[in-house]
Every structure is written in C-alpha cells, then in structure tokens.
Amino acid sequence: MSLTAETFTFVADLVRRRSAIHLAPGKEYLVESRLMPLARRRGVSVDDYVRQQRVAPNLLDAELIVEALTTNETSWFRDALPFQALTEHMLPEAVAALPAGAPLRIWSAACSTGQEPYSIAMTVQEQLAASRRVEITATDLSGEVLAKAERGVYSQLEINRGLPVTFLVKHFTKQGAEWAIGDDVRSMVRFSKHNLLSPPPLGGPFDIVFLRNVLIYFDVDVKRDILRRLRMAMRRGGFLVLGAAETTVGVDDAWTRVQVGRSSIYQNSGSAA
Numbered sequence: 001m002s003l004t005a006e007t008f009t010f011v012a013d014l015v016r017r018r019s020a021i022h023l024a025p026g027k028e029y030l031v032e033s034r035l036m037p038l039a040r041r042r043g044v045s046v047d048d049y050v051r052q053q054r055v056a057p058n059l060l061d062a063e064l065i066v067e068a069l070t071t072n073e074t075s076w077f078r079d080a081l082p083f084q085a086l087t088e089h090m091l092p093e094a095v096a097a098l099p100a101g102a103p104l105r106i107w108s109a110a111c112s113t114g115q116e117p118y119s120i121a122m123t124v125q126e127q128l129a130a131s132r133r134v135e136i137t138a139t140d141l142s143g144e145v146l147a148k149a150e151r152g153v154y155s156q157l158e159i160n161r162g163l164p165v166t167f168l169v170k171h172f173t174k175q176g177a178e179w180a181i182g183d184d185v186r187s188m189v190r191f192s193k194h195n196l197l198s199p200p201p202l203g204g205p206f207d208i209v210f211l212r213n214v215l216i217y218f219d220v221d222v223k224r225d226i227l228r229r230l231r232m233a234m235r236r237g238g239f240l241v242l243g244a245a246e247t248t249v250g251v252d253d254a255w256t257r258v259q260v261g262r263s264s265i266y267q268n269s270g271s272a273a
C-alpha cells in the first residue's frame with residue numbers, strides 16, 4: 001500500500017505552511033507510517049483520512065497531522081558538552097552581565113517532552129545560589145509533547161537515556177513503573193505552546209536560548225528568519241546553543257561563534273532587545 005501523490009503533496013504543503021518542516025519527495029513512507037494511527041482511529045485509510053481533511057478542513061485534524069510529522073527525539077543532558085558550557089561559561093557570564101535585580105531568563109525552544117528544560121533547571125540548581133531569580137521558559141509547537149513535559153513523569157527507558165543517577169536520586173520519585181520529577185525542579189520551568197514561525201513567546205528578553213535539533217528540519221530562508229527574530233528576543237551578548245549539526249554561520253551573520261571547551265556556542269552581537 002502506498003500513498004497517492006495527491007495525499008503526499010497535500011500533507012507536505014500543510015506541514016510546511018504550519019511548521020516550516022520540509023518533507024521532501026521520498027518521505028511518503030514516513031507520512032504514511034506517522035498518519036496511520038490517526039487514520040486507524042477513524043477506521044479509514046491514510047488516503048481517505050487526508051482526503052476528508054482536503055474536502056472539509058478542520059483545525060484539530062490539521063494540528064494532529066502536523067504534530068504527527070514532527071520528530072520529538074530528545075534525552076537528558078543531550079550531547080553533554082552544551083551543559084558543560086552552560087555550567088562553565090554561560091551561567092557565570094550571563095549572571096555577571098545582568099542588570100542589578102534582573103532575573104536570569106532562559107528559553108528552551110522546541111523543548112519536546114521536557115528533558116532539555118529540566119536538564120537546564122537541574123544544572124541551574126547545582127550552579128547558582130538559591131537566592132538568584134531564574135526564569136526558564138520552555139516551548140514547543142506540539143500540544144502533545146508539552147502535556148507530557150508539564151506532567152514531568154517518565155518511563156524507566158526515558159530515564160535511562162542520559163539522566164545521571166545522582167540527579168535521579170536527588171530530584172525524582174518512583175510512581176508505579178515511572179519516575180516523577182520533583183516540584184522543586186518542575187516549578188522552575190514555565191511551558192507554553194509556541195511556533196518558531198511566530199513572534200517570540202513571553203518571558204524575555206532572554207539571556208540564554210537553547211534551540212537544538214530543530215533548525216535541521218527547515219530550509220535556509222526559514223532558519224534565517226528564525227535566527228533574526230530570536231535576536232530581537234534576546235539581550236545583546238546573550239548566548240545561543242544550537243544542535244551539533246546546526247550553525248548560524250552563513251545563515252545569519254550577526255552572531256559570534258564562541259568556542260567553549262569542545263562546544264561551539266553563539267553570542268548575539270547584533271540588534272537585541
């Protein structure tokens with residue numbers, strides 16, 4: 001069984017308009033396998049499910065289709081090096097640069113199921129005095145991943161992906177077969193729905209932004225727009241952390257690449273909030 005060209009074109013166009021994710025020809029199998037559960041729930045084929053949306057579009061199904069095509073892969077302290085750079089460089093520098101009395105503001109954009117912002121929150125707890133005001137905003141396009149992130153409950157398999165045992169013992173409690181993150185960490189993070197194609201969320205101006213493993217899905221014009229808009233939401237001199245396969249170089253040149261140990265981070269040297 002394979003999708004009709006009409007179905008694929010419609011879905012690729014819908015996903016691109018609503019999320020900027022580019023589904024190149026050849027991804028028919030991905031579209032079919034991701035939409036299959038939605039179609040099954042209605043008792044129809046993927047082609048018929050998409051046809052219904054073409055003939056009588058509705059917002060809920062449009063959102064479900066886009067969410068199904070996002071990749072939500074994440075883990076605790078993913079790639080390790082950015083968290084080392086956070087500890088050794090970004091937190092001390094950003095705190096030193098803060099105007100007196102201002103809170104430190106961190107944004108985890110495209111945060112998926114919460115492992116990234118909670119890893120940031122745990123790092124902050126280790127590194128900064130409890131009296132230091134820190135606000136962590138975490139956003140994603142997908143309501144489904146945000147609901148899981150806000151709940152803060154993870155399977156053993158998810159915990160095994162990168163969470164050091166010291167943090168497990170310190171911050172989590174067992175809940176049946178799962179692990180629930182403690183309120184002390186959970187309450188440090190404010191989650192909200194946000195599309196990177198729209199103006200930045202409330203909670204800025206940000207001193208540190210994690211925007212990892214999402215730009216890879218966009219074409220260069222979309223990346224450029226997002227990086228420009230990001231600068232407007234950040235303090236001048238603020239830090240940006242991208243995924244290991246992502247860079248600002250050749251996309252938006254108002255960032256300065258800074259080498260911290262073995263990781264590259266980017267500093268906002270252009271116009272800022």
Ligand SMILES: C[S@@+](CC[C@H](N)C(=O)[O-])C[C@H]1O[C@@H](n2cnc3c(N)ncnc32)[C@H](O)[C@@H]1O
Nearest residue numbers: 019070073074110112141142195196212213214
């Ligand atoms: C691969 S995950 C990355 C999660 C985390 N940043 C990390 O590196 O582990 C990519 C996330 O980007 C989100 N996403 C995709 N397009 C988006 C958009 N246009 N606006 C906001 N989030 C988006 C997806 O829902 C998904 O949760």
